[in-house]
Amino acid sequence: MVLLFKLKNLRLGCSLFSCTFASKTRSFVVGDLKPSHFTLHPQFLYRYITTEISPTQNDFTVTYLINSCGLSSEDAISASKMVKLISPDRADSVLALLRSHGLSQPQISKVVKCCPRVLSSCPEKTLSPKLQFFSSVGVSREDLARSVAANPLLLTVSLRERIEPTYNFLRSMISEKNIVTVFKRRSRVFLGNHCNDVVLNIGLLRELGMPQSSISVLLSHYVHVVMHEHNKFGEVVGEVKEMGFNLESSNFVFALNALCGKIRSL
Incomplete structure (x- = not known):
């Protein structure tokens, strides 16, 4: 009887390995298991699958920071903790303003990485006056871009x-x-x-x-x-x-x- 009991447990273990999880659709398919042998509650499967999905995978802010600002995935996830973008409109205007003052893409990436909140600043009222001031006192386009990239806090004071x-x-x-x-x-x-x-x-x-x-x-x-x-x-x-x-x-x-x-x- 003990031997028969162990054999049944072995068959149940093999059946468990035949389960196939479809994580994209959050559904599940169980192999040749019969209800009399094994029952896995759908709620348990849902919890298992969703814990494997990163909450940032579909996050708009992270995607924008990577695709538009040139940040790495790691830096984008870190920066997304300090700024939340609902739409690209204001952020696009900020990037356009920085480019118009001579900042290259690598320089813009440094600015955003250091000060992510700059993307939510008002380009016309907050950022542009500062950039124009330094230009008006004789700072060249190249020196302005270099200094802002090296010290992005200039845009925040x-x-x-x-x-x-x-x-x-x-x-x-x-x-x-x-x-x-x-x-x-x-x-x-x-x-x-x-x-x-x-x-x-x-x-x-x-x-x-x-x-x-x-x-x-x-x-x-x-x-x-x-x-x-x-x-x-x-x-x-x-x-x-x-x-x-x-x-x-x-x-x-x-x-x-x-x-x-x-x-x-x-």
Whole structure:
């Protein structure tokens, strides 16, 4: 009797392997099983099949990010967590605007990967004014495209509250041509936190007696130095003074740059 029972179980196991699942239609076909031998509830089959189907396979946002923005599948799925597209209309307008300002497809992909929400921004009211501003102050088409791709956050900060005040502050000390150089080298200076540190650090140098000529050299050629966090910057300035450098000498700027290079780069 024990042997007969084991044989029946073996036949049931073989019959189970004959089940064929049609996942696309979410239906199932059972092989030569008779109701008296085996019954598999349809609800169980449905649950098994649907867990094998990725919820992103038919997601419009992921498909758009891959096909229109050039993102990889992995990057598209990650970016889709930060932006949801209902239709392609606004996103298409954003991409068209970026192309009109000289951004290549690889550069656009970098922008979207870093800041997916840019696709839901208003091209006319939010993005275009910023791009036009930088063009109006002398930034070339190539440099603008390169800087935006390297620092997409430029498209997210406020023109009136961040970009324009930073420009005006720099313009009060250096020429427009040198501001363009600053933008090309360290466009992050136009972001909020860096700008605040620059103002505080320049104020400290003025209080200590650094002449405007040296400050202009510092801003024009070594702006990354004054972009350091204010407290750390003050410590480095103290070290340079202890080394015997005079704030009125251009050598102080060179020494400051050398010591700031030891701090974690921005």
